[in-house]
Amino acid sequence: MPVIRTGSMRRSSAPVPPPVPAFTASAGDYRLLEEVGYGANAVVYRAIFTPANRVVAVKCLDLDRVNSNLDDVRRETQTMSLIGHPNVIRSYCSFVVDHNLWVIMPFMSEGSCLHLMKIAYPDGFDESIIASILKETLQALEYLHRQGHIHRDVKAGNILIDNPGVVKLGDFGVSACMFDRGWPQKFSSLEPDITSSLDYDRDKRFSKVMLVTIYLSKIAAHFQLKDAAQLALKKMPSSEQEALSMSEYQRGVSAWNFDIEDLKAQASLIHDDDPTELKEDDDIANINDVDKDVSRGSHFGMLPSSSGNNCIDVLCFSEQTSAAVNPCQNGLETSETLASNLVLDGSEQKADELRNKGPEFDAMPSTSNQDPDGKIYRSEVRQKQRTYSGPILQSGMRSSSMTERGRITGRDAGQLVSDKQKSGAGRNNNLSGPLSLPTRASANSLSAPIRSSAGYVGSLGDKPKRNMVEIKGRFSVTSENVDLVKVQEIPGGSVSRKLKEGPSLRKSASVGDWSQPANAKPMSTSNRRKELCNNSVSASVLIPHLQNLVQQTAFQQAGAGSADEGERSLLVKIFELQSR
Numbered sequence: 001m002p003v004i005r006t007g008s009m010r011r012s013s014a015p016v017p018p019p020v021p022a023f024t025a026s027a028g029d030y031r032l033l034e035e036v037g038y039g040a041n042a043v044v045y046r047a048i049f050t051p052a053n054r055v056v057a058v059k060c061l062d063l064d065r066v067n068s069n070l071d072d073v074r075r076e077t078q079t080m081s082l083i084g085h086p087n088v089i090r091s092y093c094s095f096v097v098d099h100n101l102w103v104i105m106p107f108m109s110e111g112s113c114l115h116l117m118k119i120a121y122p123d124g125f126d127e128s129i130i131a132s133i134l135k136e137t138l139q140a141l142e143y144l145h146r147q148g149h150i151h152r153d154v155k156a157g158n159i160l161i162d163n164p165g166v167v168k169l170g171d172f173g174v175s176a177c178m179f180d181r182g183w184p185q186k187f188s189s190l191e192p193d194i195t196s197s198l199d200y201d202r203d204k205r206f207s208k209v210m211l212v213t214i215y216l217s218k219i220a221a222h223f224q225l226k227d228a229a230q231l232a233l234k235k236m237p238s239s240e241q242e243a244l245s246m247s248e249y250q251r252g253v254s255a256w257n258f259d260i261e262d263l264k265a266q267a268s269l270i271h272d273d274d275p276t277e278l279k280e281d282d283d284i285a286n287i288n289d290v291d292k293d294v295s296r297g298s299h300f301g302m303l304p305s306s307s308g309n310n311c312i313d314v315l316c317f318s319e320q321t322s323a324a325v326n327p328c329q330n331g332l333e334t335s336e337t338l339a340s341n342l343v344l345d346g347s348e349q350k351a352d353e354l355r356n357k358g359p360e361f362d363a364m365p366s367t368s369n370q371d372p373d374g375k376i377y378r379s380e381v382r383q384k385q386r387t388y389s390g391p392i393l394q395s396g397m398r399s400s401s402m403t404e405r406g407r408i409t410g411r412d413a414g415q416l417v418s419d420k421q422k423s424g425a426g427r428n429n430n431l432s433g434p435l436s437l438p439t440r441a442s443a444n445s446l447s448a449p450i451r452s453s454a455g456y457v458g459s460l461g462d463k464p465k466r467n468m469v470e471i472k473g474r475f476s477v478t479s480e481n482v483d484l485v486k487v488q489e490i491p492g493g494s495v496s497r498k499l500k501e502g503p504s505l506r507k508s509a510s511v512g513d514w515s516q517p518a519n520a521k522p523m524s525t526s527n528r529r530k531e532l533c534n535n536s537v538s539a540s541v542l543i544p545h546l547q548n549l550v551q552q553t554a555f556q557q558a559g560a561g562s563a564d565e566g567e568r569s570l571l572v573k574i575f576e577l578q579s580r
């Protein structure tokens, strides 16, 4: 039984392939063995290339059947022969035999993901396996997109696996070249409903986001096939079951619930001339560089700009905030420093707010008694804050390795995913793909809801435009992390209001007792600094947590429409947090 070993999918551990012999375009040189798969237009055989005694796959396309669409055949063979990427299957050569076109390609011994699921993983792959396969598949897609190709048929049956765990994307039968008829048309033909009337200049970043998301959602939906066991038993599904399966797939895809206008609006906020922005073509490539950035402290390879950019990058913000609220480690930075940072980045209003709250913030009561091991805790804070701020790195992803998490987490993709999550959170918590929502549904109180530039606020239907402008860049989170009042602004937030006003606040405050006591005396600057040094840890930890709780509760409320239930769950989560 084939085993997918996620670790073995790393290229470094893959054995060096033998040199490719000169394959000939002569049918006599190939001995067809067994049939290994078939699709709409082709049968695929395992075969031996006898001159070199080399195992290959021969895809026999029935030209009679594809007669009406020879262009597609030409495109497929052309594309495959030009491919040069370890995650994309290439063709060694192709030639016509009778009414068939033979395409000679590397033999992928484990077959397709669909095939594997049928025979060995009837309930679908584990999340870690999915993550690995997705990573490799995204690399393939990133390469293809750079070359101007759109695959248009990404599915489990077209993701092929070789013995040491090599993943290759195959089947270019319906792929499109962006340079053929102009980009927008091609892109529209990918997902006509979604991409009508795209303007290349305005929407190019959006397009990248869309492509990645569409692919992710489709792949994820495929990996969640639940009828694979039945197929494995070679039972034909009944028409009802087939319909059910199809609807499951469609839900898997549509659960992303694309809000095109919102995405376009966000895309248009990103300035391409910003030096800190990635080049357009580097967006997806950046996905692969995440690991390196993690070690440098910037998860997504997006560095914050101090020049008022509109970069949607909550992560980098979190870095600044961590620093700012950890004066012990980074020199003394108080609310004034935070405010300056905000001004630097063009968020004067937030800066003013923060200045006004400066004494409050600076004089937060001590929790040092409750945190005797403050230093260690503080160092954890930095890490945790980073994690919370990542657009896609949330609770479930934390359980898998940072490497895999990061690689699947592009800034734009994550942002879009977060948008989809926020918009669909109330309805379809389980449908947005195994990489995020299932874990989110079961998220504990510490998991950060995925955030985007548009923010959860907009997603809940309260003045999305205003919120988007407020939240763009990294400042929204900054102010929320240090400014508890911000929590109150969450719409539908009867819970948050209660959190502030009601006894539950007092209770939850016992976690870190971070609220300013009414009778607190003003402290001297040095005391305040010491206190801040101690308190900032709990404040920086607690506030985002509580905020996340509130967000989650707000999501739940939006879905369930039950304030009481949301409040109860909030209390439960606060209790969990407290006990940690």
Ligand SMILES: Nc1ncnc2c1ncn2[C@@H]1O[C@H](COP(=O)(O)OP(=O)(O)OP(=O)(O)O)[C@@H](O)[C@H]1O
Pocket (backbone or CB within 6 Å): 036, 037, 038, 039, 040, 041, 042, 043, 044, 057, 059, 089, 105, 106, 107, 108, 109, 111, 112, 115, 157, 158, 160, 170, 171, 173
């Ligand atoms: N190189 C290969 N090595 C091993 N198996 C392969 C290879 N290529 C294809 N297969 C198997 O054959 C099946 C059909 O191949 P392919 O998808 O290329 O055919 P198709 O007719 O283009 O299919 P579709 O209906 O998706 O268009 C795949 O799902 C896979 O199981």
